[in-house]
Amino acid sequence: MPRFALKIEYHGAKFCGWQKQSKQNTIQGTIETALSKLGLGRPPIFAAGRTDSGVHALGQVAHLDIPTKFEPFRLSEALNYHLKAKRIAILDCAIVPCDWHARFSAIKRHYVYRILSRRAPATHTEKLVWHIKKYLDINAMQHAAIYLVGQHDFTTFRSAHCQAENPLKTLDQLTIEAKNTSHGFEIHIHAYARSFLHRQVRSIVGTLERVGAGAWSPKEVQKALEARDRMACGPVSPPFGLYLVDIGYAEDPFKK
Amino acid sequence: MPRFALKIEYHGAKFCGWQKQSKQNTIQGTIETALSKLGLGRPPIFAAGRTDSGVHALGQVAHLDIPTKFEPFRLSEALNYHLKAKRIAILDCAIVPCDWHARFSAIKRHYVYRILSRRAPATHTEKLVWHIKKYLDINAMQHAAIYLVGQHDFTTFRSAHCQAENPLKTLDQLTIEAKNTSHGFEIHIHAYARSFLHRQVRSIVGTLERVGAGAWSPKEVQKALEARDRMACGPVSPPFGLYLVDIGYAEDPFKK
Numbered sequence: 001m002p003r004f005a006l007k008i009e010y011h012g013a014k015f016c017g018w019q020k021q022s023k024q025n026t027i028q029g030t031i032e033t034a035l036s037k038l039g040l041g042r043p044p045i046f047a048a049g050r051t052d053s054g055v056h057a058l059g060q061v062a063h064l065d066i067p068t069k070f071e072p073f074r075l076s077e078a079l080n081y082h083l084k085a086k087r088i089a090i091l092d093c094a095i096v097p098c099d100w101h102a103r104f105s106a107i108k109r110h111y112v113y114r115i116l117s118r119r120a121p122a123t124h125t126e127k128l129v130w131h132i133k134k135y136l137d138i139n140a141m142q143h144a145a146i147y148l149v150g151q152h153d154f155t156t157f158r159s160a161h162c163q164a165e166n167p168l169k170t171l172d173q174l175t176i177e178a179k180n181t182s183h184g185f186e187i188h189i190h191a192y193a194r195s196f197l198h199r200q201v202r203s204i205v206g207t208l209e210r211v212g213a214g215a216w217s218p219k220e221v222q223k224a225l226e227a228r229d230r231m232a233c234g235p236v237s238p239p240f241g242l243y244l245v246d247i248g249y250a251e252d253p254f255k256k
Numbered sequence: 257m258p259r260f261a262l263k264i265e266y267h268g269a270k271f272c273g274w275q276k277q278s279k280q281n282t283i284q285g286t287i288e289t290a291l292s293k294l295g296l297g298r299p300p301i302f303a304a305g306r307t308d309s310g311v312h313a314l315g316q317v318a319h320l321d322i323p324t325k326f327e328p329f330r331l332s333e334a335l336n337y338h339l340k341a342k343r344i345a346i347l348d349c350a351i352v353p354c355d356w357h358a359r360f361s362a363i364k365r366h367y368v369y370r371i372l373s374r375r376a377p378a379t380h381t382e383k384l385v386w387h388i389k390k391y392l393d394i395n396a397m398q399h400a401a402i403y404l405v406g407q408h409d410f411t412t413f414r415s416a417h418c419q420a421e422n423p424l425k426t427l428d429q430l431t432i433e434a435k436n437t438s439h440g441f442e443i444h445i446h447a448y449a450r451s452f453l454h455r456q457v458r459s460i461v462g463t464l465e466r467v468g469a470g471a472w473s474p475k476e477v478q479k480a481l482e483a484r485d486r487m488a489c490g491p492v493s494p495p496f497g498l499y500l501v502d503i504g505y506a507e508d509p510f511k512k
Contacts, residue, residue, distance in 0.1 A: 011382075056380065089378070124265070183265070245436075245438070
């Protein structure tokens with residue numbers, strides 16, 4: 001039974017996250033329904049990152065096993081036909097070895113968090129950014145970010161519902177980019193790691209926002225990290241600003 | 257009675273264009289309703305460009321006269337409060353001389369047209385781009401664009417309903433930009449002129465698309481222009497890709 005990898009883009013605002021739940025509109029459930037329309041049954045799909053409700057993806061990766069032969073290009077075209085009104089798009093599709101796993105074979109994950117920083121509300125990027133009206137001090141945020149890079153116990157920055165056994169993670173990079181876009185000034189916070197804890201990026205971004213706003217000093221972020229206490233975290237930022245950008249593997253499954 | 261200039265951004269998809277019409281949802285009508293909520297009556301608003309149904313703006317400019325004193329910043333904040341759910345945002349506001357006119361004082365207009373060029377459907381930019389699945393030859397489009405720059409009779413490229421007395425216009429620049437975005441490969445067609453005819457940009461873009469697709473040669477665009485015949489035009493491109501970017505004045509009314 002051939003195994004297929006899919007690269008998936010989606011607008012998360014109208015979905016209750018990736019993972020299938022009964023009676024909820026989810027990305028996994030919507031793709032499985034599209035598969036069933038191709039006469040392929042409802043094979044389960046495994047994603048590299050189970051994004052939360054409202055979170056977007058530019059390059060989610062998932063795999064599935066299909067009982068019949070299918071050209072990868074034909075599979076992505078057929079899925080896109082059924083997904084086109086759903087704001088989910090299959091960007092790429094490839095056959096992978098039977099022991100390849102979208103989640104467990106992944107060695108790097110890249111998220112970006114978009115903050116729109118201006119007085120006027122968002123018109124073209126509504127539900128695609130976190131809109132903040134007040135001025136944010138990017139230098140202070142960058143300064144605070146340095147304390148979080150490297151291997152740490154991230155208990156402070158993970159959800160109380162996080163199921164990971166170990167709160168020890170290595171944050172490879174945490175960079176803050178100032179970006180003038182045609183729709184206004186944005187701050188993009190890029191986070192790279194082998195894997196993340198539940199709500200880790202949004203917990204970090206919400207805390208960095210407090211630093212940018214002048215409510216916290218960069219040093220207080222270090223103290224919060226060292227406290228290893230969820231109560232020491234700043235407010236969790238809203239899901240709409242978060243994008244799963246890319247998943248890294250030892251070998252790129254979509255390389256032509 | 258002080259005169260105010262507004263710089264306005266909007267998502268055009270849900271509006272029947274700028275200009276007020278009875279029983280239609282328009283940008284002008286929506287802003288006038290917001291003004292009435294400030295207790296300012298319904299003073300008429302005059303825009304630099306009366307954009308069509310579905311067309312977006314990043315920097316539309318309009319003016320209006322208000323009977324009472326109002327700080328420009330307070331006026332934009334109050335309008336944004338009432339407009340925030342409407343996908344219309346006031347980006348800037350300034351007091352201008354009483355003989356200043358958003359439309360007649362304008363000396364330059366800049367439009368951009370966004371084409372998303374990829375197989376998969378748009379998810380984050382739905383109704384914000386023209387999605388074209390097939391490959392477009394940008395060099396051929398650029399080649400064809402050269403024939404359209406300068407002063408010409410643009411009868412071929414204007415709507416049958418165009419009310420301008422004279423079809424003679426000077427297109428200052430028509431440039432084609434290849435752009436890799438986080439949401440896929442885009443082609444941006446920038447058009448600059450003192451003023452445009454009705455549907456001129458969309459008629460030009462629809463014709464250039466035919467060249468990019470290989471259906472027309474660049475030389476055929478020159479022939480179409482010289483025909484001075486609406487029937488010689490290619491198909492008009494859809495409104496969703498078009499943005500009114502900026503209006504130029506002898507002196508920038510919003511300069512701080």
